[in-house]
Amino acid sequence: MTDPIPPAGPVYVVDELIAADIDAYLDVHQHKTMLRFITCGSVDDGKSTLIGRLLYDSKMIFEDQLAALEADSRRVGTQGQAIDFALLVDGLAAEREQGITIDVAYRFFNTEKRKFIVADCPGHEQYTRNMITGASTADLAVILVDARKGVLVQTRRHSYLCHLIGIRNIVLAVNKMDLVDYDQARFDAIVHDYTAFARSIGIDQFTALPISGFAGDNVTTLSDRTPWYRGPTLIDHLESVDVNAEIDRERPFRLPVQWVNRPNLDFRGFAGLIASGALRPGDAIRVLPSGKTSTVSRIVTQGGDLAEAVAGQSVTLCLADEIDCSRGDVIAPADHPPQVADQFETTLVWLNDEALIPGRAYWLKLATQTVSATVQPPKYVVNVNTMEHMAAKTLDLNAIGVVELTTDKPVVFEAYADNRTLGGFILIDKITNATVAAGMLHFALRRAQNVHWQALDVTREARAALNGQTAHVLWFTGLSGSGKSTIANLVEKKLHAMGKHTFLLDGDNVRHGLNKDLGFTEADRIENIRRVGEVARLMTDAGLIVITAFISPFRAERDMVRAMMAPGEFVEVFIDTPLEEAERRDVKGLYKKARAGTLKNFTGIDSPYEAPERPEIRVDTTREAAEDAAERIVDRILGHWMPTI
């Protein structure tokens, strides 16, 4: 090919109108809608070339960019002397050298009907996570197939992922038709193959197009080289499909509250992005999870109050009554509220190098709600190449699995299939803060009773007051042999002597009964602590001062228990004895066994101990006698409920 620019379709933007009547042009463009789509395909299916073509044909490439593109094409391009449109799209320096796309890139172009945001998603297996990211906001997916190669394993994977993330509009773009002489039989055979596959994974509808991104056939205009194809062109199709926001507004009203706006005592507005439905002043609403009801008094904007607000708008609502409502709550129609639950079946896509640890607590963020969640081992994982269900103990990077999870607080939700906002969530590692998984809720395992929670007549405060004390959990943590049990026992004796109601939960004792089914693997140790935390919580409900003595080596689990308790109730006591000292004491002879290799997963030897970063109390047993330490801890607790005046 010697022509530096391949034969282009007609330039799409209406240049004449811009020059002749700019006001008319602006009027057209003020009424455009917006469609977000992704392109996915294998490495050489021509994704970047197609996007480059769309940008080029819609005049989104300026002369200086074109000049740079021509120069780059000659220097590092893969199309000889011709323009390599892919270079327009492959952004980062590192990947330009490698000739591959390594992350999601967003591109923009306009036609007179719509603004388009394209997420360019890489085709490599290890980048499932990028594809899921790009697909999560898309209204439509363009799945590219090389006409010479047909439906490949990667085509299946991309289709499955698009379907999984709930994309309703699938376009099968059979690309590089120029390289198969625009052969109709070839196109039909690929569509036939794909139809069978699509049905098998639940895609009941898709649109197939024969195109050439490189030569421009059927991208913006119907090509006379495919007379057997009657349309639509890719652009026609992109301009006419329904966007998600239009579909969402037909569903019941849902507003996850982001922020409460209180400029003064006379104004209290609830701000958020409407996830679905529509709302008018006077509508009866219910706030979830409390279940309290009111009516909408105003929909406030700087430009004046609105008569109606719809899905996709960011609004501020005022209610007729002073009811509790804060970030994380969901405002819904009084007669059509979403569910509230704390146990779910979900699909998780694992996005992090560090695999899922079943039983560990992660932050779960769903709409504006952030709660602590623990995940069970997967029921199964899906092989994205064959769609087979396979057994697995965990989820590694890019794994997709069906799992059950439990949250520490009730979550207002809907099934992902009904509402992306109230059914889609992310999991966040509590220590690294990384976003480790994307999740989609299927259904609740049992409905939490929170909406109509029976108010308990005797409250925990009432019980504690009767006891003349404030409930606390004194959580002792430290290495085996550090002195936890010794000091914990002294503390309990002192409190008891002062007439306080206490209960000591000791590691060894609990393992003989409640937790006798648990071993010492990482997952079992986490479950051990979770159960102890739940028992401690019940005891604080009963008004007791609970004292626990467990190694509890992992910060995440101690934080999980802390999160179960009311603020200020959990007191972390770090018995800080150096490993050498604890090993020297070796009261139970366990270090000797661990060193000899007869005791596995022993904390400090072949299993880590994560020291508390900010314990409420720290005891250095090499400097402070057990009796003195116990005295100090008791003082601290007494100070909590009997402040000296």
Added chain:
Amino acid sequence: MTDRPTLTHLARLEAEAIHIMREVVAEAQNPVMLYSVGKDSAVMLHLARLAFYPSPPPFPLLHVDTTWKFRAMYDLRDRMARESGMDLLVYQNPEAAARGINPFDHGALHTDMWKTEGLKQALDKWGFDAAFGGARRDEEKSRAKERIFSFRTASHGWDPKNQRPELWNLYNARKAKGESIRVFPISNWTELDIWQYIHLNHVPIVPLYFAEERPTVERDGMLLMVDDDRFPLRPGEVPQMRSIRFRTLGCYPLTGAVESTAQTLPEVIQETLLTTTSERQGRAIDKDAGGAGMEVKKQQGYF
């Protein structure tokens, strides 16, 4: 479908930006809005006022000043701070001031010291953990891949290979002590969207965006405006009055003007659409370091 009007693309972009700003205010401890007084900043400030109405935006504006902005920019900056009811923080890198760093004598060092270093110093000085910026993904290739919530290490570096996945409109704003987030609420806007929004909503912008007779000299292929008497004229250079306007605004000695007669917004938009060069072409910064100028700058902590 009902007969409810569909939200236009600008309405959706507006809602998205407002959602992002509210999310930051709800989750960050000490947010700030970087305000460069350009048209993107103008739109961002306008959106912030909508997002929190009737409250004023609950964060200050931060102007990382180089002392070399156009005078008209300082005027608008002070006016907008007054009208919005927000605190305006102005920061000038004291080291750059002491060394007399200026765009005429120091080239790239000027941007580095006043802007990149100045920004880092300002964020550290006030301990901001989240900073709104007006960058758009259509501006430049490395921006196209940046997340809306973009994390910076304690030393303000950006690691493009280690970005958090960003799904749906769920933003993970959690971070370790010392780390901070740059947040780009108008990531998905294009230059045309910005102009249309300014036009439709009467957003105040610096008059330099409109054509007017202004004193200029032509130098190294750029048309520069002689904004004050600090401009050192070379032998033989005489400022000429030309009808010019600016597509982007920065330090006046580094910002190229275009000859134009566009005096209204529709005329400006018309010129923008019919023009044949991209917006950043008037800036010197992208041409540094070969093709990867902006990417390198961002890794060093440039916004």
